[in-house]
Amino acid sequence: MNDVGSLRERLIDAGVELVLAEGSASVGLREIARRAGVSHGAPRRYFPTHHALLSAIAQRGFADLGARFQQAIAGTASPRAQVRAVARAYLGYALECRGMFELMFRHDLLDSDRHASGERQLRESSVPLFEGVVALVARCRTGQDDPASAAVTAAALWANLHGLAQLWAWGSLQLITGATAGGSVDVGGGVDGEESLDRLLAAVLEAHLGPVPG
Structure with missing residues (x-):
């Protein structure tokens, strides 16, 4: 270099x-x-603007998150298990790297059309991750061939996971569920906290993908 x-x-x-x-x-x-x-x-x-520098930093976050997604699904066979592994990796990253997580999804950085420059745009880093989630969701929807429907389901699932991550990081969901806060950062803390977060994640996946096949 x-x-x-x-x-x-x-x-x-x-x-x-x-x-x-x-x-x-x-x-x-x-x-x-x-x-x-x-x-x-x-x-x-x-970096001609502060925006360009922030975007470059956030791109590192998306690269890290993408690598975690790939690691999470390695050796995982079923599409449903892969979606769950990716969702778990997403929550883990959000709770472990809160500052980066917030930066990565700032609308003023993702709205790259407003900030044209010679730098690679942040949206180019985020879209492939979403497309990967869409592909996994489509594989879970046996017999449903509508790509637009899979994209809508994936977007709703992503939004639900994002909200779950934020509310857990703020401690709001722990108050509602009575989960223990503190401790392990990758699951939100404590054995009770881990169990509660897993149950919430299972409910999110069932809401968007349907019940686990018997």
């Missing part, structure tokens, strides 16, 4: 570390430059 590419990646690395440690609201060009060990003006040479 040349020096330009190396410094660009170093700036993104610093941004990722900052988001994971302190949340997306903490991301500023000066702090990223300080962490990367470069001048305050250096980020502007590679």
Whole structure:
């Protein structure tokens, strides 16, 4: 990698570390430059706008999430089990990497038409993940050949998972279900918390995919 590419990646690395440690609201060009060990003006040479830098950082998040999806479904045979594995990976990522999760789905970053630049657009990173979920949902819907219907179901499922992740991260669902909060970050905490989250996830999948085949 040349020096330009190396410094660009170093700036993104610093941004990722900052988001994971302190949340997306903490991301500023000066702090990223300080962490990367470069001048305050250096980020502007590679990212013409703050938006471009945030998008590049968020793309790392989608790459990480995509890798987790692939790892989750490896060795999993049935489409239904693969959807559940992907859903679990999604919830785990949301709870483990909250700052990055929030950044990745900011509408002002995903609405790339409003922020045209030479950078790869964030939406190009998010769409393939959604298309993968659509394909899995379609495989679960034996005998239903309507691609548009599968896309709608996948979108509703994704939205439900996103809401579940957010409400669990805020502690709202723990209050309703009486689950234990705290402890393990990948499931939301505690044995009771894990069991409660699993039951909620099962209900989400059944609502959108139907009962588990007997």
